[in-house]
Amino acid sequence: MTSQPRTVLGKTGLSITRLGYGISALRAADSSIRPDLTSDDAGRILNEVLDLGINYLDTAPVYGIAEQLVGRYISHRRNEYFLAGKVGFLAQGLPLYEPRNADGYAKDWTAKGVRDCVEWSLRAMATDHLDLVQLARAASVDELETTGALEELLALKEEGKVLHLGLTGTLTDLDDQLDRGFHETVQFPYSAFRLDFGPAIKQVKELGLGTIVRGSGTTRNRQLASSLPETTGTQEPGSTSELDSFLAAGLDDLLEGETKISFVLRYTLSNPSIDTTIVGTSNHDHLIENIEAAIRGPLDRDVYEEATRRLNQVR
Numbered sequence: 286m287t288s289q290p291r292t293v294l295g296k297t298g299l300s301i302t303r304l305g306y307g308i309s310a311l312r313a314a315d316s317s318i319r320p321d322l323t324s325d326d327a328g329r330i331l332n333e334v335l336d337l338g339i340n341y342l343d344t345a346p347v348y349g350i351a352e353q354l355v356g357r358y359i360s361h362r363r364n365e366y367f368l369a370g371k372v373g374f375l376a377q378g379l380p381l382y383e384p385r386n387a388d389g390y391a392k393d394w395t396a397k398g399v400r401d402c403v404e405w406s407l408r409a410m411a412t413d414h415l416d417l418v419q420l421a422r423a424a425s426v427d428e429l430e431t432t433g434a435l436e437e438l439l440a441l442k443e444e445g446k447v448l449h450l451g452l453t454g455t456l457t458d459l460d461d462q463l464d465r466g467f468h469e470t471v472q473f474p475y476s477a478f479r480l481d482f483g484p485a486i487k488q489v490k491e492l493g494l495g496t497i498v499r500g501s502g503t504t505r506n507r508q509l510a511s512s513l514p515e516t517t518g519t520q521e522p523g524s525t526s527e528l529d530s531f532l533a534a535g536l537d538d539l540l541e542g543e544t545k546i547s548f549v550l551r552y553t554l555s556n557p558s559i560d561t562t563i564v565g566t567s568n569h570d571h572l573i574e575n576i577e578a579a580i581r582g583p584l585d586r587d588v589y590e591e592a593t594r595r596l597n598q599v600r
Contacts, residue, residue, distance in 0.1 A: 289338035290582060292560050295495025296469045297449045299367055299416060303554055304579035305341035306334045307499065307565030312349035314567075322567050324350070328358030330567055335365050337576050343499070343563045345371040345421065346405045356411035367416040369497070371453065372402040372438070374421065396433035403441055419451040419472055426465050435467070451495070459485055463492065470495035475559070477552045477596060490558035498553060499563040534595040539588050547578040552592060555583035 289302040313319035314327040331354065334342075344352055359366070375391040375398065393399075406415060418438065420429075429435040441447040451470030452462055462468060471489045473482040475498040482498075490496050540548055553562045564575050583589065 289340075289576070289579060291340075294341075294417075294470060294497075294560050295490075296493055297417065297495055299449070299495075301341040301367060301561055302339050302579075303561050304339055304550075304575060305343055305369075305497070305561045305563040306339045307343045307563040308351040308355060309343075309345070309348045310565030310567045311351040311354055314350055314354060316349060319567070324354060324357070327351075327354045327567065330569070330572065331355065331359045332362075333569065333572060335359060335362055337572070339576075340366045341369065341561055341563075342366050343369050343497075343565075344406060344410070345374070346402050346409070347374045352406055352409035356409050360411035363412055368406075368410060368412065369417040369419060369451070370403070370406045370415040371419045371421040372399045372434075374398075374402060394428060394432050394434045396437035399434045399437045400441065403446055407446060414445055415447050417449045417451050417470060418447045419453050419470070420468075421453045426461055439467070451497070454482075454485065454489075459488075463489070463494075468494065470497055472497040472499060472563075474498065474500045475553065475556075475562075476500045477549045477592070480593075480596060480600060483556070483558075486556070487558045490560075496558055496560045497563065498559055498561075533599040534592070536592055536595060539592055541588075544574070546574060547581070548584075550575060550578045551581060551584050552589065554579060555586075555589040 289304060291300050291302050293299065294301050308331075311322070311327040311330065313322045314324045342355070344355065346352060355368075373392055373394060375393045393402075403415065403418060407413065418441070420438075426435070438447065438450060442450065449469045450467055451472065452468045453472040454462070459471075463471075471486075471494055473486055473496075475482050475486060479500060486496050486498065536545075536548070543551075550562070550564065553559060566572050566575065584592070
C-alpha cells in the first residue's frame with residue numbers, strides 16, 4: 286500500500302500523517318459499552334494503524350482503558366508515532382466517565398489537575414513524554430494563570446514530559462488564547478457536515494500554527510455519510526438536521542463512483558488549511574477504507590469548490 290501523505294504540523298516541526306487516529310474508539314474494549322471489542326482486538330487495531338503508516342495518535346486520560354491499551358500493545362514501537370494528549374479534566378479516579386457537566390467531562394484547571402492528567406497518560410501509555418498536550422475546552426487564559434495551570438504546563442515542558450502545547454479551540458475565546466502566544470497547534474471540529482469553523486482554521490493556519498480537525502470520519506459521520514432519508518431513524522440524536530443538509534446539498538453527482546464515506550473524508554483533506562484529521566475506528570474494514578481515501582488525497586479542485594458551494598447553500 287502506498288505510504289501515507291504527511292505534512293509538518295505548524296511550528297512544532299513534527300512530520301505527521303494527514304490522517305490521524307483517535308484512540309477514543311478503543312475505550313469500549315473490556316467494557317459494557319461494546320463487549321465484543323476485546324483488549325486483544327484493540328491491540329490488533331493499534332498495531333495495524335502503525336503498520337499502515339499512521340503516526341499521529343490523539344489521546345486523552347478520560348478515554349477509559351484506551352490509553353492503557355496503547356501502553357500494553359504498542360509502547361515498544363514508541364519511535365513510530367507521536368502522542369497528542371489532553372489536559373483539563375477531573376483527574377481523580379481516572380479513567381472516568383463521571384461526573385459530567387453540560388460540556389462533557391468535569392473540568393479541572395488547577396495546577397495539580399493538569400499535572401495529574403499528564404502523569405496519568407505517561408504511566409498508562411508507558412512513555413516518558415507526550416509530543417503534544419492540548420488544553421481541552423480550555424478555561425480563559427486569565428483563569429489558567431490564576432490557578433497556576435499555565436505555569437504547571439510550562440514546567441512540564443521544561444521537564445521534557447511535554448514537548449509542545451496546543452488548544453482544542455472554540456470560537457468564543459480563540460483570539461484571547463492565541464494572543465498569549467504559547468500555543469503551537471489548535472484543534473477544531475470540522476467536516477462536510479460542519480463548516481462553521483472553516484474561517485477560524487484558516488486564521489490559525491495563517492498564523493503558522495498546526496491545524497488539527499476531528500469529526501470527518503467518526504462513527505457518527507460515517508452513519509451520516511452512508512445513510513439515506515428512509516434510514517435516518519438509525520442516526521444519533523441531533524444528527525438528522527446535518528444529514529438533511531448533506532442530502533439537500535445534492536452531492537451524489539459529484540461522487541463519480543466514490544462512496545459517500547470516502548468523499549466526506551477526502552473533502553476534509555481538500556481544505557488547504559488543515560494539517561491532519563483525526564479518525565477513530567475499532568473496525569478493520571473502516572480503517573482500510575479511511576487509509577485508502579487518505580492516500581487518494583484531496584478531491585479535484587473544481588469538485589471541492591462545487592461541493593463547498595452547495596454545502597454552504599444549505600447551512
